[in-house]
Amino acid sequence: MVDLNPFSLWRRLLALPNESRTKTILMAFLVSGICALMVSGATVYLRPIQAANRAAEQQARLSALVAGIPGMSALLAQSGGSLGTIVVDLARGSAAADVTPETLAAALEETANWTGLAPSDDLAGIRSRPNYAQIYLLRDEAGDISLAILPISGSGYNGPIDAILALQGDMTTIAGLAITGQTETPGLGARIEEPAWLSQFPGTRLADASGNIRFAVARGASGNEYEVDGITGATRTSNAITLMVRFWLGSKGYGPLIAAIRRGEF
């Protein structure tokens, strides 16, 4: 007769010799189950706090980025000290009709609001791209756009790289780059976060007169106005930055938006 009382089953399990196969397997499952509970409990419980931290950090980096661009503090003071925030529909290159900065996070939880990328298009290695992105535009007194701040992302050597790219009003000159998230190798790829490296970006040009995107992180020292110096020992991270910028400025990224800004639709 089979005894199904859980307590006596438990006692029988504990009484089994440690080397028995049943006990080995059951112990393995029990320990991994308890550990899994512990880890997922901590992750789920702490995620909102971590997300708030990341948002605050992103905001701080955005302010630092804007403050670091020459002449920006003066511009900010003129335009009331704040940037205009809009959510854009990337494919159409226009302001999104029914998504606001407040509802963006909720909208991006729907898979319908993401577009899968074919491997040939997926320069940045991100597989799918959100249909909406929150960007910031700064206008001068005449109401013309003097600065566009665009979040970009791509995959680096160890994991995703998130950054914010600032473009000057002509939409072909970089005003600054700030890295907001990366897990590259400390001392090598992680040097993309260093102010000394990021300070090369302001003034670097993205595309030539005929509109071809020529920006690149050089191997070694930069050779022309479209390049910045590469990081020795971090070729894959350097390439990731090149591809990420090229992808996001191309037709699958902010290309339609930039064309619309050039046409004066914003």
Place this chain on the structure above:
Amino acid sequence: MPARPALWSVLTDPLVRQNPVTLQILGICSALAVTTSLATALTMSAALTAVVVMGAGMISLIRNHIPNSIRLIIQIVIIASLVIVIDQLLQAFLPEISRKLSVFVSLITTNCLVLGRSESFARLNPPIPAMIDGLGNGLGYSLVLIVIGAVRELFGEGALLGYQVLPLVDQGGWFTPLNLMLMAPSAFFLLGGLVWALRSVLPEQVEPPEHSAPAIAEDRA
């Protein structure tokens, strides 16, 4: 090791006499990497001590039921889960320091000190002595990290815990920061110096030479 070691010596032995870092040279990888400032050294010490103590407690609780064939993987799974929990806590409540520590918190999992204590002590002793042993070893590790972190921050930046102690030249003071102190080799030098100083004071820590010259000449016929 006596059958029931006195709890007090279990706690105090690893501080200096049996220090895991300076005597057993365990866990020096992270000791070198996170000691550029006192704040990171303190956080890392607290994280490692918490993992060692809780890991020792949990492993000791189930010590009579760990099948020998999978005992290492069970210990690693428990330690790794604790490390993930601690890492998540740091990311939530100390985001700045967590970013500076980057991967080194996750690497506590592979810190030989943690597995060493659970394999050699917690697995064989009841929970209370096991946790006290973990605490002692965690504190011994912390002591070394704090000493090296304090020296590196003091001479590398003229500060302690971010407060300027020595006035810097570029702020009108007299102290020129030693940039070497902020680089990894300085931690090697400091740790080496610390080990040398300790072994001069406590000569019983000096290991016997592993190889001695052969007594007779080799026969080369």
